[in-house]
Amino acid sequence: MAENTSQPRRMNDDLITAHVGETGGLMRALNALQQHDGYIDAALVPKLAKAFNITKAEVKGVISFYDDFTKAPKGKHVIRICQAEACQAVGSRGLTAAAIEKLGIGLGETTPDGRVTVEAVYCLGLCASGPAAMVDGQLKGRVSAHLFDAYAEEGEA
Amino acid sequence: MTKIYVPLDSSAVAMGADEVAAKIEAITGIAPVRNGSRGMAWLEPLVEVETPKGRVAYGPVTLDDVAGLIRDGMMEGRAHALCHGLTEELPFLARQERLTFARCGITNPLSMDEYASHGGLDGIQKAIGMSAEAICDEVMTSGLRGRGGAAFPAGIKWNTVRGADADQKYIVCNADEGDSGTFADRMIMEGDPLLLIEGMAIAGLGTGATKGYIYLRSEYPVAKRVLTAAIDRAYWKGLLGNDVLGSGKAFHLEVFMGAGAYICGEETSLLESLEGKRGQVRAKPPLPALEGLMAKPTLVHNVISLCAVPTILAKGGEFYRDHGMGRSTGTMPFQIAGNVACGGLVEKAFGVTLGELVNGFGGGTRSGRPIKAAQVGGPLGAYIPLDKFDMPMDYETFAKIGAGVGHGGIVVFDDTADMAEQAKYAFDFCAHESCGKCTPCRIGAVRGSEEMAKLIAGGDATTHLTLVEDLCEVMEDGSLCAMGGMTPVPVKSALDYFPEDFLKGDKG
Structure with missing residues (x-):
């Protein structure tokens, strides 16, 4: 048990100290932590503040400013649906409504079983192939509502 | 052995x-070259096969098509329902004037040898033999203006950084391409990343900067992978490092990842973010050219501006200037997006009309319904009605009607679009993305959205629109940067050109 908890903590320390002294070090550390842990653990804020010689409030300010940094883990699957104009022009509003209906959660929410998170994203650069989405890091163009079926059915099973 | 390309x-x-590339390799044993895109999004994945006559195009190729295509002779370039003949002869490509995107989709993006044999490195080789002043003069002569949206003359910026006295100067590439409807930055970073690296290295030689950063948005994972690999390659081949191609001058470069904030495309906000802070806009002056990253002189340019530089140096500022019209010189990679049949990237000299791009290249809407409007220049750009589609795409013509070319994005909407909803969205987007530093933007966007919601719900149009117009004036005049200052552009254009959409809910 002690082994299990100390291991990731030491890795987090490394992810922080690796970026001290670099240009934009705090952003790099936060991106690394978000990628590694899937969220930014509030318990790390004092460590970040000490490492970068800034206040805890400043660290929290940076975390809250950027959409990519989250305070809690996301679902096992993350579906990001583009909400910007080029995708609106080809039906992203309807697509988003279908996702909400099929999965039973709103944008920015996670299913109660922690399986799926649905998020808004503002442009994936697939503006001539919309509506666009990103599922677990994979880009998807010309998306139809069928995309969500697998995730909806998995939940009912 | 047959050469086959899958972007x-x-x-x-x-x-x-x-998946298509993997299946082709599994069947034929030939690993496809992973090239950049030709910019014809409706044909993607566009598979090309090299034949004695030239490259033959097949698309869009799905996983299910692959086996049949190979059986029917795709590897020999034979005819097929998905075959479009020689890629170079496709009208969408043949009618373009590709200077910046000349290599994109043709070469292997990570091959320095192919890059050099297709005209790459000519610009920097010339620059190495020139003084910093002469390099800046060449950029000045070209008439190049910032392609990110603000269209500021690049040469002036270069000379300001060059003339600044400092122990360290920086080149920062703004690759936070957040405008919906734009993907030119992404496409060139994925399809010809060495071009951006060369452009930044030339900027280093011209201004005396020895360190560069590419600030890349996190929504572009492919671009991150390709750019990082290209930078490694560039160091290996001596295009980056302590002695750039034997010039005796150093230039170092790395990719810096953003974290999902649109506002970081604003240059001062970007610099704050690059320093590891909240991406809050700085008041200007001081100009970033004098006090930018870490308060040092910094040349901040959009990807496409920097990618135009190698051509300008290789072929001369005058060659570049001879394209375009009036004070809008050179070429612009226009991006045709949204509800369009044949969307993609069209690089043309300034002066091509909006209608030619949307109908001539784009082939009208994807839905087959009549066009209602096109939003030009991203979320802060105007909705242009059909009767203005004969407008030439140049900075001055668009400025005259209160619109902008921006980063060259064109989003097409058919007649089902509701312009009141689009106006509300403009406020919503600003509310979501505002950095919060100045009140007109932070509060104005929220109030604007509230008023639009009431109007759409059937409230009294006169009351709500009077407030919306008032808010627009305050945001335009009082905002610190273009986020708040230009959010009124889409709102007012929607209202001016499509007033009927704003009145239909009016029960008053």
Whole structure:
């Protein structure tokens, strides 16, 4: 048990100290932590503040400013649906409504079983192939509502 | 051995290009070259096969098509329902004037040898033999203006940084391409990343900067992978490092990842973010050219501006200037997006009309319904009605009607679009993305959205629109940067050109 908890903590320390002294070090550390842990653990804020010689409030300010940094883990699957104009022009509003209906959660929410998170994203650069989405890091163009079926059915099973 | 190409571009990958490439290799034993995109999004994944006559195009190729295509002779370039003949002869490509995108989709993006044999490195080789002043003069002569949206003369910026006295100067590439409807930055970073690296290295030689950063948005994972690999390659081949191609001058470069904030495309906000802080806009002056990153002189340019530089140096500022019209010189990679049949990237000299791009190249709407409007220049750009589609795309013509060319994005809407909803969205987007530093933007956007919601719900149009117009004036005049200052552009254009959409809910 002690082994299990100390291991990731030491890795987090490394992810922080690796970026001290670099240009934009705090952003790099936060991106690394978000990628590694899937969220930014509030318990790390004092460590970040000490490492970068800034206040805890400043660290929290940076975390809250950027959409990519989250305070809690996301679902096992993350579906990001583009909400910007080029995708609106080809039906992203309807697509988003279908996702909400099929999965039973709103944008920015996670299913109660922690399986799926649905998020808004503002442009994936697939503006001539919309509506666009990103599922677990994979880009998807010309998306139809069928995309969500697998995730909806998995939940009912 | 037959050479076959399957793009690694996001627009191809999003339509299954990785799976298509794997299947082709599994069947034929030939690993496809992963090239950039040709910019014809509706044909992606566009598979090309090299034949004695030239490259033959097949698309859009799905995983299910692959076996049949190979059986029917795709590897020999034979005819097929998905075959479009020689790629170079496709009208969408043949009618373009590709200077910046000349290599994109043709070469292997990570091959320095192919880059050099297709005209790459000519610019920097020339620059190495020139003084910093002469390099800046060449950029000045070209008339190049910032392609990110603000259209500021590049040469002036270069000379300011060059003339600044400092122990350290920086080149920062703004690759936070957040405008919906734009993907030129992404496409060139994925399809010809060495071009951006060369452009930044030339900027280093011209201004005396020895360190560069590419600030890349996190929504572009493919671009991150390709750019990082290209930078490694550039160090290996001596294009980056302590002695750039034997010039005796150093230039170092790295990719810096953003974290999902649109406002970081604003240059001062970007610099704050690059320093590891909240991406809050700085008041200007001081100009970033004098006090930018870490308060040092910094040349901040959009990807496409920097990618125009190698051509300008290789062929001369005058060659570049001879394209375009009036004070809008050179070429612009226009991006045709949204509800369009044949969307993609069209690089043309300034002066091509909006209608030619949307109908001539784009072939009208994808839905087959009549066009209602096109939003030009991203979320802060105007909705242009059909009767203005004969407008030439140049900075001055658009400025005259209160619109902008921006980063060259064109989003097409058919007649089902509701312009009151689009106006509300403009406020919503600003509310979501505002950095919060200045009140007109932070509060104005929220109030604007509230008023639009009431109007759409059937409230009294006169009351709500009077307030919306008032808010627009305050945001335009009082905002610190273009986020708040230009959010009124889409709102007012929607209202001016499509007033009927704002009045239909009016029960008053």
